[in-house]
Amino acid sequence: MRCKQSFADRPAYTLGGHRRCLSCAVRYRPLLRRSALTALVVGTVLVAINQGTVLLQGVFPADLLWKIPLTYAVPFCVATWGALTSSRDEKNG
Ligand SMILES: [Zn+2]
Numbered sequence: 001m002r003c004k005q006s007f008a009d010r011p012a013y014t015l016g017g018h019r020r021c022l023s024c025a026v027r028y029r030p031l032l033r034r035s036a037l038t039a040l041v042v043g044t045v046l047v048a049i050n051q052g053t054v055l056l057q058g059v060f061p062a063d064l065l066w067k068i069p070l071t072y073a074v075p076f077c078v079a080t081w082g083a084l085t086s087s088r089d090e091k092n093g
Contacts, residue, residue: 003020011088012088038079051068
């Protein structure tokens with residue numbers, strides 16, 4: 001998948017040796033894989049810290065249905081954001 005966009009008036013991100021628009025960058029598989037791995041590790045640690053005591057008691061309060069996915073979503077977004085900002089080209093064109 002090679003980006004065919006012009007970068008004259010939009011930011012470019014260099015990932016895998018190719019310049020990509022934002023839309024292509026957020027769909028770049030290696031970036032998503034790395035973010036997912038980060039989310040898996042960090043999210044699991046955070047769930048253990050924040051909800052471990054409750055979960056080890058064998059109970060599953062209803063609010064964990066949104067808290068746990070959110071706990072994984074935050075490191076995923078942070079990792080993706082970090083990868084995008086660090087891969088953004090200094091200059092357009
Ligand atoms: Zn593109």
